[in-house]
Amino acid sequence: EAQVTQNPRYLITVTGKKLTVTCSQNMNHEYMSWYRQDPGLGLRQIYYSMNVEVTDKGDVPEGYKVSRKEKRNFPLILESPSPNQTSLYFCASSLYGESGGYTFGSGTRLTVV
Amino acid sequence: DQQVKQNSPSLSVQEGRISILNCDYTNSMFDYFLWYKKYPAEGPTFLISISSIKDKNEDGRFTVFLNKSAKHLSLHIVPSQPGDSAVYFCAASGRSGAGSYQLTFGKGTKLSVIP
Numbered sequence: 001e002a003q004v005t006q007n008p009r010y011l012i013t014v015t016g017k018k019l020t021v022t023c024s025q026n027m028n029h030e031y032m033s034w035y036r037q038d039p040g041l042g043l044r045q046i047y048y049s050m051n052v053e054v055t056d057k058g059d060v061p062e063g064y065k066v067s068r069k070e071k072r073n074f075p076l077i078l079e080s081p082s083p084n085q086t087s088l089y090f091c092a093s094s095l096y097g098e099s100g101g102y103t104f105g106s107g108t109r110l111t112v113v
Numbered sequence: 114d115q116q117v118k119q120n121s122p123s124l125s126v127q128e129g130r131i132s133i134l135n136c137d138y139t140n141s142m143f144d145y146f147l148w149y150k151k152y153p154a155e156g157p158t159f160l161i162s163i164s165s166i167k168d169k170n171e172d173g174r175f176t177v178f179l180n181k182s183a184k185h186l187s188l189h190i191v192p193s194q195p196g197d198s199a200v201y202f203c204a205a206s207g208r209s210g211a212g213s214y215q216l217t218f219g220k221g222t223k224l225s226v227i228p
Binding site: 048050056059092100 | 144214218
């Protein structure tokens with residue numbers, strides 16, 4: 001089944017403790033992206049990647065890192081999480097970035113206390 | 114500076130009637146416009162898209178209209194069904210300064226279809 005898989009689905013952590021949210025897609029898509037969803041703010045892009053070793057900042061990149069060492073994986077790294085990073089995170093992938101038809105994962109609910 | 118705007122946070126429609134969801138944008142360089150549908154506890158799912166060179170695209174009960182001069186697009190759902198109750202996100206795709214394509218979302222409109 002063609003899908004984007006995020007792990008974990010739920011995570012509660014403490015301020016300052018480094019964490020990684022994994023994202024993997026099995027569709028051989030070129031484009032991958034991370035979004036966060038917050039009440040009243042919709043979906044805001046954190047980082048995106050158009051191919052292996054090519055990443056770009058989105059609208060809210062502060063406090064996050066990403067890497068794209070393989071086409072299928074695009075992990076999101078929070079080096080020192082803070083409470084304002086408590087959010088619902090979505091990873092997505094697309095074959096053709098320009099047409100915007102992204103497939104989204106099921107989301108990761110992160111709480112930083 | 115929000116480039117994609119959905120000014121109605123919510124919309125209620127009677128089952129069987131037409132639902133019209135609206136979206137405005139500011140960047141005239143967007144290449145594609147899309148609508149995504151999102152149920153609680155799930156990721157958004159792609160619904161329908163339209164190229165910036167078209168003014169209408171239809172897929173079953175869903176039609177998207179694009180008015181480039183007004184920088185406005187709308188999604189029409191006819192007839193509306195209770196299963197259409199969800200949050201609908203408008204999105205636009207365009208080249209970033211780095212040359213790759215970036216997808217920008219609006220804040221969403223929650224549609225409630227009343228049986």
